[in-house]
Amino acid sequence: MARPRTAPRTVDHPDLAQVDLQQVMEALVDPVRRMVVSQLVRKGEDMSCGTFEAPVSTSTLTHHFNVLREAGLIRQYYVGVTKMNTLRVDEMEERFPGLLRAVIAACAAEAGSGVD
Amino acid sequence: MARPRTAPRTVDHPDLAQVDLQQVMEALVDPVRRMVVSQLVRKGEDMSCGTFEAPVSTSTLTHHFNVLREAGLIRQYYVGVTKMNTLRVDEMEERFPGLLRAVIAACAAEAGSGVD
DNA sequence: CCATTACTTCGACGACAGTCGTAGTATGGG
């Protein structure tokens, strides 16, 4: 019987009203974090932490997820032993209209044209 | 007779095609540089380097102007002994649609609401 | 229970960005 010994793992998310532009910019300035955002957009569905491609170690990736979550860019929740990630794109759009959308578009454009 | 002993001082500006998102994000992540951009927008006309308000020394401000110029965000030109600054907003809009516009709007929104 | 999987936490380290003050250079006026 899967009787949880402790409370189910939860994750705290900021209300976007209390996130400021500085935090969002700092989150989006890192290329690895933009990769995460891009992959979420491209996939179009929630992704577990382990399924992202990035040129860094797992522990570093954990750090990047924390930064993204604290900046209000992603929402995270546990499903068993894996942790899922969603983009808070609509909320973000309301908080800073056009910003996330523009960054996503720019990422896609750079990935699309031959950038090597 | 104002005979120039040397060639008039010129300033180099990148073609926006050769500016990448990383550079622009790095330029816009600094709050002092966003202040510069905001003041240019608010003023609505070219401003000399000495007329900006920022909580840093003059030499630091010079550094910030360099970063903004190299990221393609501002255009600079000398008028006598002073150096003028313009926002390259239209070119930027073409290069990364919506990005600069969104950041400017976010700055204005934060400045507008009581943020202290 | 125990092992496995999936992610986190911690400390350490290296690199680099922002900052300053000082000294330097160019322009324009007396």
Place this chain on the structure above:
DNA sequence: CCCATACTACGACTGTCGTCGAAGTAATGG
């Protein structure tokens, strides 16, 4: 000519960010 003004260049310092590996914790399956 010389000085004042406006900005720049340089070197030094500092704090912070991204990075890693090793050790830790939590759910799941046998």
